Amino acid sequence: MTFCDFFDLKELFWQQWNSMRWKIKGFEFCEHQQTLTKEHSAVRLEPMTSELLAYFCRHQNLVVSKAQLLEEVWRGRFVSDNTVSKLVTKLRKALKDDARNPAFIVTVPKRGYRFVAGASQITAAHTGDTQQTPHLPKQSKAQRYLFIFLLCAICILAWFSFLKPSVAPAVLSAKAITSNKGSEYFPSFAADGVRLTYMNHDGEKFRLYVKNTLSGEQVEIEHEKEKGVGPASWNDTGTQLVYLVGNPESCQYFIREFNGMSMSAPKLIYTCNPGSYGRIKFTHNDNLLIFAESQAQGMPYSLYSLSLDDNTTQWLPQPDIHLAGNNQFDIHPTENKLLISSPDKQQWEGFYQLDLETQQLSLLFKLNAYICCGIWSHDGQHVVLMGEHPARDIVQYTLDGSEKTVLFSGPLQLHRPERHSNRLDYVFTAFTYNVNVDEYNLADKQSVSMLNDSVDERLAVLSPDANHAAYVNLSSGNEELWLFNRNTQKRSKITHFEDGRHYLDLAWSPDQMKIAALTLNAIHVIDVKSGKAKPLPLPQKEYRGVTWSTKFTQLS
Template sequence: MRYLEFNHITIDTQNQLLIRDGESIILAPKVYDLLIFFCKNPARIITKDELMDEVWTGTLVTENAISRTLVKVRKALGDDPKSPQFIITVPRKGYRMVTEFNGSDKCQYNEQNTTEQTSTNKENNNTITTSFSSVNSTKNKKPKTLFSLFAISCTLLIVAVSFYFSIQQNIEIIATKQLKPLTREIADEQHPNVSPDLSQLAYTKVVRGKPSYINIENLSDHSKMSVSHPRGKLSRPVWSPTESKIAFLYQHKQVCIIFLAEQKEIKNKDNWQEITECSGESWPHLVFSPDGQYLYFNDRQSKANGYQIFRVDLLNKQKDIINQPITSGQGNYAFDISPDGQRLVMLNSEFTSQTRIYTLDIAQAKLQLRAKLPYLMGAVVWHHDNMTLVHPSPHPAYELWQSNLAGEKLAVVVSNTSRVKQLSRINNKQDFTFVSYLINRDIHFKDSNKDNQSMNLDNSSVMDYLPALANNSGQYAFVSKRSTTAEVYLAPLPTENKRVATSKQLTFFNAPMRLYQLLFSPDDSQLMVLADNQIVIVDIDKGEVNKLALGNRAISGISWQDQHTLLFSTIRNNDWQLMQYNIATKILTAMPNGYQGGLYDHKNQNFYFLADESNEVMKLNDLTQTPQSTGLICDPGFINRQLNLTLTPNGLVCLSDVNNNIQELKYYSFADKSISPWQKLPTSFDYQINDKGVIFTQLKQSVADIMQTKSN
């Protein structure tokens, strides 16, 4: 195995890995080629023309391609262009590597030969007397051996690079496509799938207050056939590639079934053919194999488990699990089969917002890691060429990108004014369908001192959400996408003299980051921000933003125990575990087992924990005492990573569905320990309560239309 080492950085040239600070980073092909070229030419100024000739041989690229790749090289090295340690820019000339490197051979063959020679000498009982000339001979042979190994390594590298370029030259870069709307109706249309003969479109219809159902639309005359169930939700229709059949998902409470039905008989549920059951905690993605023999789907046992990919033989209903990476965290949450049916692409993620791209050779069951990306890719399909991928751009996604298997962006397939999701490939060897959607929420405040008068707060024309009330002052924090990315803002609540408030931006992530919860500390000096399984603490007075070092773990349902201590839920041994974290000492401690999550009532000095199995809220005066039942049932335990339990000045509120299977907000009174319905809000989870009133979000606009790409 050949290694290049410099300044505590190691490059594994066989596996194209860069090892820095104990972390292995998979290098994209162009990034690797550029870095190796710099390593081969240390302390020499390299012009852009040289880089084009050596790294992009036979390929027409612009200087921007070099600049973008160089940014990735510096990022992999941990280099700062303002004070570079490795690569510097020489104005009007090119680039130069600051440091030299050493090539170190760690070859098992050399070590093995030495061992074998020693063993042979011992067996012959020979006494070895090495003359000076023989020592010189050995010394002379070693550089030749090193040179031979280096030559072989270079030859293999050249062959690999040449093979890569030959593949790259066969890749067709997609020209940016036009758009054609397929649906423009009231309410939301989701999960589009066009029939193999291109004549019909099946999709999920989502109407507020009703179970979702399936529409099958004739694309010529736009006539529709609706398929519904009186109790359950129907979704994710997928056409069989060989028959006039549709697979789809049925869900009702904890029941999850994948059905298959003939198109002409699909309205009669008695004609549905059950393919397999799935977990009530999952939302499976369905994909047929191109020959129609198998249906692939992913499933998870519970919300604490990651997704696993299965396949069902439709002839004998035999289900098996495919070879795939570790499924902790989100697991293998998205996948697709290549048009030729030979490979599977899988998106794998644990807890942090990173994506690993894997491919599986289906015939040989051979799994290969292709890329590790610093953002969470929303979905993926194979391009028609069987070699590249099409997927949404980083969150919030307004484009579809074409990328190679290393995750490198090759082209923009579509640029859209609304966000994109749920793409699928059309059987015409060039186009795709996807959902173009827009969600706009506004923030409102009900003032408890003014007969719950509702006020519309400082809202933009895009998403404003996750409102949080300060405990001791007339301020609130919220998340807005007014600057494209999700950022946190601070604003004063309006008064009679000042209705229009000016908000202040607290964070500048400028990254594809999803945010899930905001919460002020007891003295309002700090603001907790829950991002993609990471906690960020904002010091409001100093304007400092610090990420807590909690590693790669699940994080949900955060609350403040005191000014320096957080409570949150994580996953241990595929089950929820309530944890306590001290920000000052950085000590993480496990709380009593058997609880999904919990919060602390500062006023009455009591803990309220949500039991694992029953979802019942239990009161604990002290962690060592026996818990007391409140009788309040909160189901589900978490909603969008927020704990489904909110502390009010005089009680607790949570969403519950124990009353005639109708979900509503329930209130538990500390005074008389009674349970009763709570006030109706437009949302069941995105709200906070204190002495001043209730702050909440209200959906202002929700549109989801199905679009099709259209080649020029």
């Protein structure tokens, strides 16, 4: 399972999921999957064809003009005069509709089209009433620094000389290359190895900068005041930068030409769905880009290609969609291949290879761990990513996942690494959180600090008698369960797992002898006195919350 957007998939997801399925005569149309199914045979629609059908479903028996469709469906995309007619023809073909004797789309001469098929929403209720969305305590100010570390050539040669790469020592130091106020994300070096683009959040909005790491000169890529800018990606030669500009009401991709630190005016290349914040990257062909797009804010992402030759998009073969979908991808350093990081229904993180020339998708390997965001190594023969939670390492796997090497280890938490353009180093974001726990008295409306250390304390839950609070603490370097006695103000460590598990929810048993702890795809029952944990015999899948019933032996 990934870090990315997990906690955005709340109950709204299920409401929107159900509202995006339609019954159209003998067809079932799913906007989310962009599929049209009849008699158990599913056909995937092109993105714009799916958008057009969705618009017709919401405007049944109304005459809609071409101008109206261009405004509402294409939303400012660059299209030719006959684009609407061609797309209607494609949709009719998918629905097997005869334009001369239409059962779905009627052409109204000189006025437009009328959708007469009588589509109805499929409103099957989501049955997860007993599940609860995990709650994350509010984070205090996070201080993030962008680091770049140097792998010594001697270590690399030594690594090749041994049969097992895991024996190579990890790099223990890194060099900071930014020091702005706020939080910094998504670093990307241009081909010259000097210019760095990165995002910064200064407390108000996301900003995008290009920095000369030798001279210190820095320029901001600005757009409208109310819109955030970034992330961004360079082309292979470092002469073009593509980036996102968006807010909840707008989503657009732009390209700027660069000559050193001088840049051209922005050129709009694609208008994406409002609320979609997917990354976009150049392939090795400057006129072909890959991007991730969602149907709306909080919805899962799918991957598409964008051709600048004819301004067309194409859905790409990709893993089945779970949680946040397929928004984590990387371009191979030399070949026309994608690396896609995507969770499966069991919450295992899968790493997939997509050949862009043959459109063949293949699974490389899976890991049952709380990790995220694999990228290709510089040689294209390994997968590099941050280590298991709490992610203080950069690790490398062989393409079958059989061998693991720690490349970097440090004291801070790390986020997705990126390849440096010098074909040797990696650049990544490093940060630290300090999440504390406060107690609020409803009677006197006063808040006091309960747990306030220099490390994270989170998921605090009071025992039924309110004398103790169970919580998760990271002081040992891993997530462990602790108890806080509210009467004596003393703390005690309950568990000694010393692994990479990540807690999402805690719940006391009514007799206060046990605590149910929800991790990625499992529920553990922990004995409060002994600290021993026993996983429940449940299938591995996504669980959103855990609670005890009034009967001591039942969990829901």
